[in-house]
Amino acid sequence: MTSIEITLLIAAYLIGSISAAIVVCKLMGLPDPRTQGSGNPGATNVLRVGGKKAAAITLFGDMLKGFLPVLVGKLLAVSDLALALIGFAAFIGHLFPVFFAFKGGKGVATMLGVLFGWHWAVGLASALTWLVMAKVFKISSLSALIATLFAPLYIYLIMGNTQPIIISAIIMTLILFVRHRSNIRNLLSGKEGKIGKRS
Numbered sequence: 001m002t003s004i005e006i007t008l009l010i011a012a013y014l015i016g017s018i019s020a021a022i023v024v025c026k027l028m029g030l031p032d033p034r035t036q037g038s039g040n041p042g043a044t045n046v047l048r049v050g051g052k053k054a055a056a057i058t059l060f061g062d063m064l065k066g067f068l069p070v071l072v073g074k075l076l077a078v079s080d081l082a083l084a085l086i087g088f089a090a091f092i093g094h095l096f097p098v099f100f101a102f103k104g105g106k107g108v109a110t111m112l113g114v115l116f117g118w119h120w121a122v123g124l125a126s127a128l129t130w131l132v133m134a135k136v137f138k139i140s141s142l143s144a145l146i147a148t149l150f151a152p153l154y155i156y157l158i159m160g161n162t163q164p165i166i167i168s169a170i171i172m173t174l175i176l177f178v179r180h181r182s183n184i185r186n187l188l189s190g191k192e193g194k195i196g197k198r199s
Contacts (some may be wrong), residue, residue, distance in 0.1 A: 005073075005082040012069035012086045016093020016110060019100055020061025021046050028054055034103070042105035044140045044195070062105070063113035066090045070117025084168035087114035091172050095179065106179040108144040111172050115151055118165055125154040138194045141183035148173045 021041035030050040037048040047055035094110040116123025133143035186192035
């Protein structure tokens with residue numbers, strides 16, 4: 001990798017480490033999302049503790065930090081491998097933020113931002129999958145898991161056999177499933193909360 005690619009990789013992790021949920025809640029005078037609801041610093045939990053406006057801003061912020069580093073990489077014409085690693089670095093930054101004792105969110109919105117950065121149509125297909133599933137099932141975690149599960153397929157169909165990016169998406173999806181293990185247990189037992197339901 002070139003020095004520019006390595007710099008972008010480090011920058012992506014640092015940008016990913018900025019928790020939109022914590023920053024938004026602090027600026028809006030809301031409780032720290034890590035101490036409320038599910039305890040997860042993400043848009044779904046912010047929706048529970050702060051309402052739709054705070055959640056929407058959080059969602060946008062978390063997507064942006066996945067999107068921007070990849071976009072810069074594309075503008076600088078870095079390799080597919082670098083784009084794959086830059087997206088992954090932003091995602092890992094969200095999960096393990098250096099600014100917040102390495103305790104972050106689950107990464108759904110940040111991964112979606114990365115997908116939009118790789119190709120707008122991949123991001124759109126994933127977002128529409130989430131929206132359709134959310135409309136049908138009213139369960140955020142299930143919608144996210146299904147949307148990310150299909151992401152590598154969307155990449156293959158839209159971008160072709162770009163192996164580094166497909167592999168990066170597969171690894172992020174696997175990590176997301178691990179991060180959602182408690183949600184999966186709740187889904188299997190019928191106890192998972194509905195979208196917008198306050199804890």
